[in-house]
Amino acid sequence: MNKKILVAYFSASGTTALAAKSLADSIGADLYEIRPAVPYTNEDLDWTDKKSRSSVEMNNRSGRPALADADADIAAYDVVFLGFPIWWYVAPTIINTFLESYDFSGKTVIPFATSGGSGMGKTNEGLEKSCPGAKLMAGKLLNGVSGMEMKTWAESVL
Numbered sequence: 001m002n003k004k005i006l007v008a009y010f011s012a013s014g015t016t017a018l019a020a021k022s023l024a025d026s027i028g029a030d031l032y033e034i035r036p037a038v039p040y041t042n043e044d045l046d047w048t049d050k051k052s053r054s055s056v057e058m059n060n061r062s063g064r065p066a067l068a069d070a071d072a073d074i075a076a077y078d079v080v081f082l083g084f085p086i087w088w089y090v091a092p093t094i095i096n097t098f099l100e101s102y103d104f105s106g107k108t109v110i111p112f113a114t115s116g117g118s119g120m121g122k123t124n125e126g127l128e129k130s131c132p133g134a135k136l137m138a139g140k141l142l143n144g145v146s147g148m149e150m151k152t153w154a155e156s157v158l
Contacts, residue, residue: 003078003079004030004076004077004078005028005029005030005077005078005079005081005158006029006030006031006072006074006077006079006081007024007030007032007080007081007083008031008072008081008082008083008098009031009032009033009082009083009084010033010092010094010095010098011033011083011085012040012045012054012085012092013045015085015114016083016084016113019083019142019143019145019150020081020083020112022146022150023081023083023112023147023150023154025147026150026154027150027151027154027155029081032072034095035067035068035069036066036067036068036094037067038066040054041053047088054087057092057093058087058088058090058092058093060093061093061126063093064093064094064096064097065092065094065097066097067097067098072098074102074104074107075103077107079107079108079109079158080104080108080109081110081112082095082098082099082109082110082111083142084113084114085113085114086113086114086115086116086120086121086123086141089119089121089122090122090125090126091123091126091127095127095130096126096127096130099130099131100130104131104132104133105132105133105134107134108134108135108137108158109127109131109135109136109137110137110139111123111124111127111136111137111138112139112142113139113140113141113142114142114143115143120139120140120141123139124136137157138157140153
């Protein structure tokens, strides 16, 4: 059986978008951008400011930033590669919003991330409850990974 694959991603600064596009191109997958209803500004992303939007969101792990749309055709896919930047050693809470907006039952969800310095941390622990019924695989950082390396990794987890 040929698996139908989607690469869904959230990118605040463009770094994760580049990785997602490279991954989708390397494995022939469809691409979907997870967009916040209110785009993030540079000030919102200032992790050194405890009052910045990203800091406030990450300190409230039950908060769910709104999505700009919820039109991804998740039902059409068997596998979803899910990309995001690492914030405070986990996925941004908008990723939980995305997962909770759709039914991922019976799907395989494979996280990938970009990061300025930290690893995947406890990312999957923070995502598990948001995608009940899905097979949530271990994630991988894709900083500076070539398209060929991405393809090799993706094929190894499929």
